[in-house]
Amino acid sequence: MSTNTDDTTRTDGTFGDYGGQYVPEVLMPAVEELTDAYERYVLDNEDGFVDDFRQRIRSFGGRPTPLTHAPTLSQRHGVDVYLKREDLLHGGAHKLNNALGQVLLAKYMGKDRIVAETGAGQHGTATAMACAALEMPCEIYMGRTDVNRQRPNVFRMRLHDADVNPVTVGSGTLKEAINETMRDWATNVADTHYVIGSVVGPHPFPSMVRDFQAIISEELRAQSREQLGELPAAVIACAGGGSNTMGAFGAFVGSASLPGAPAGTHEPAPDVDLLAVEAGGSRLGVDDDAGYAPNSASLSTGTEGVLHGARTKLLQTETGQIVESHSVSAGLDYAGVGPELAHLVDTGRITPTNVDDDAALAAFHRLSRDEGVIPALETSHAVAALDQYDGDGPVVVNVSGRGDKDLDTVIEASAANDIDAAPDMEVFEQ
Amino acid sequence: MTRSDLAAAFDDGPALVSYVVAGDPTPAATAEYIDALVDGGTDVIELGLPFSEPVAEGTTIQNAIKRALDAGMTPDAYLDLVARIDADVPVVCMTYYNLLFQYGDRAGPAAFVSAAAEAGVSGFVVPDLPVDESGPLREACRAHGLDLVFVVAPTTTADRRERMLDLTTGFVYVQGRVGTTGAREEVSAATPDALAALQHTDIPKAVGFGVSSGEQAREITASGADGVIVGSAYVDTVADGVADDDPPSVVADRLRDLAAELKAGAARGVPEPEHK
Structure with a gap:
């Protein structure tokens, strides 16, 4: 049914007609670098990356869940x-599985700054937690409307020492927060990793977040x-x-x-x-x-x-x-x-x-x-x-x-x- | 292959490529602004077709896109506007891929490219369509004799740059700095390096992102660019006019003056008139 049933398959980032890499050229080298890191560290467990992830998601995250x-x-x-x-x-919430994995991957890649979008604040708090635990500076973009209606999560992110940037453009919700995080990434692309919060975005994000x-x-x-x-x-x-x-x-x-x-x-x-x-x-x-x-x-x-x-x-x-x-x-x-x-x-x-x-x-x-x-x-x-x-x-x-x-x-x-x-x-x- | 209108616009010395958002704040005003920009010395009009998720844009152009969408700009209204432009300069359509994909049959860019060719568009710049995903649009552009301009960024690797130079037609858009669009005071230090890396190509090179003054235009052409691309500086002028409720004719005069300053600056950067 799926196009990628073999674990060792290197996908080109498409799922039938869907997927791909529709991002501005300024981000493409970072997307290619990330694809390479995904294949080496996640798919091939280079340097024991996945072992490290599995150990941390147990001891820090509390897995397995019942x-x-x-x-x-x-x-x-x-x-x-x-x-x-x-x-x-x-x-x-399940969000930590992905946030911890990506922040850890960013560390293996030698990145020294994390940005992420958040809607309700769940992905933002998970990313802020992972960054606090792994000592990575962290900036979260969150729509103004969401900041106003999800205050406790804003405080949680701040408690973990993440910067929270309200996004005022448009309706001030998730879609605008993603746009603004992509703009930050396009500006600070050399040293920054974008921890996207779902199985969306350009390849390799949909595959990597799924994994x-x-x-x-x-x-x-x-x-x-x-x-x-x-x-x-x-x-x-x-x-x-x-x-x-x-x-x-x-x-x-x-x-x-x-x-x-x-x-x-x-x-x-x-x-x-x-x-x-x-x-x-x-x-x-x-x-x-x-x-x-x-x-x-x-x-x-x-x-x-x-x-x-x-x-x-x-x-x-x-x-x-x-x-x-x-x-x-x-x-x-x-x-x-x-x-x-x-x-x-x-x-x-x-x-x-x-x-x-x-x-x-x-x-x-x-x-x-x-x-x-x-x-x-x-x-x-x-x-x-x-x-x-x-x-x-x-x-x-x-x-x-x-x-x-x-x-x-x-x-x-x-x-x-x-x-x-x-x-x-x-x-x-x- | 015969040289396209777009490439030919760079033949007589440094070219000024001027960007505004179609329908900001109304289609009639945009038509007037385009005439003024061409009067001021613009060689290529880059006309933005507004999309709701403009990830490559800074605040200035985001707000302009919102004004245009709120005022009802659509792809069909855009094509009507292009068809009404009198000025004798090529028009490049700058937009995001989803709008091209959805037009007509909602199954790819071919229908829009065909309609755009009919309306008089000469080429496309599509910031969220990297060369890797550009096959269908390139094919449609080739079928209708339109150019597809790729953006070379400061982060672009050598192999990606060569791939784009192989495929770009009309001119190559040199993104002068990382980040998003928006007027800046200074020319980025990355610009001369970016131009040096493109020295081996005959394709005209135009630098955009952050250009707002004649002095910057001079620096850029002095570094070897064949043209400058200016957007946010004009759009700021349009936004001020909207905020102060100035009549479009007054805003048009300011745009004409700004274009003239930029064009003169670009010309100053080149020691003698250059004829290719």
Whole structure:
């Protein structure tokens, strides 16, 4: 199914029609240098890089994360439901897998400065943590709107001594933050590495971020064999840019490669269904005149185009302007998606779907109430998609992160949208 | 191959390549600005087709793109504007790849290139399309006799530079400094080195990124450039006019004067008139 099923394959950075390297010439030498470093250190484990990464993601990150049976959810859906607990990774989300990997790689490459974009602040905090631990100077670009609505994450980044630069252009969200980080990289390209936060951007980022994140599905396969005695029938993950998605799917697809994996954990497993769940927002579709989509469903409803270094599926107007997207979950709120995901949807290997804001909010409350796990709003989309699953084998939901960061949004949105499953908070209002 | 309009624009001494954003703040104003820039001595108009994610641009041009998009600029309106330009200088379309990709059949750049050729565009500069990904656009440009100009950056390695020199047509765009577009006071120290590395080619070399004064233009042509590319300095002038609510004719006069200063500066950098 995939074009890159052989672990040792050197890809040219394309996935079918998608991917590529659509960046200004000033960045191309850095992109080529990074491609070379990716192939040597990550794919070939030169200087024991991957061993070093695996050791640090255990001792600093807290891997492996558990695979937890969810009894009440299982009863509700009539199948065994398991949760892959990336919410228990250091920092409270899967983001550290990639951030630690890339900051470590930058060190091996001899870079002495890190820049990164962040939307909701999860990738920014993970990068700031990794930089603090590895003693790398770190600058984060974050849209002004996101700075205002994600203050605790701004403070976390500052606590780790990262500089946080608010981006005021445009709507002041993730898309603008990526643009501005690319501009910084284009200015300081010789000594700076750009830690991109998802499986997006020019090659080698989509492949490299997938490989670091695929430690999720590598563990998940070993844990399934041990705890279930078999592979799951399906894996469900939310998809914004798609890093937790490719992390949860990568080993099953067979495209991911990370030396030192237990035998058999990266072989293609075509019988495992893979469901990528996007933010349906308040409704589907693109409003061409307003340049706005009330959703972030690029994988399930978007059209092909070129954004942020890659050819992929996008939310755009008829003429090709990229629109502002929307989701109640800031981490899914992006008009593009990783090129490999776009390809795997076209080949039929991955089934894309979407879940609207209200269904995600209801699922947030169900998981909190019934299983004692407060999921990120991103994850809540994947939990809600269990309603769309009609198989009868065991299912794993990737809990991409914990929901503490979302409490204000959830309480506000649950009241505004009249979510039945929400607990009564009125008594606590002044 | 016959020399293109674009290459020929460099034949009579140092050329001034002037960039503005189409539709900033209105298509009618842009048409007036273009006439003024040509009056002031502009040899090539580089006309920006605004895209929502301009990653190669500094703040000045980002804001201009926003003004143009807010005022309703579209690829079709852009082509109408180009078709209405009277001035007898070649027009280069500067835009990002997604707009070329989406036009017409939404399946690649061929449809836009065809429409652009019809409207009178002479060539393209596409900052997010490195030579590595340029196959489909090169093919479309070749089919319609248009030029595709590549950007050589200060970071460009020797092998990449030679690949681009093999494939660039019209002229080669020498990015004078790392980073993004935006007016600067000084010529970057990287510029003479970049020009020295291109000495062996006959293709006209024009330096852009940060050029804003006649004195800078002089330094650049004195370092061996065949032309200067100026954008943000004009766009700043347009932005000031918008902020102060000046009529387009007043802004056009300022643009004409600035172009004349830049053109004179560029000419001063070359000891005697140069005829190739």
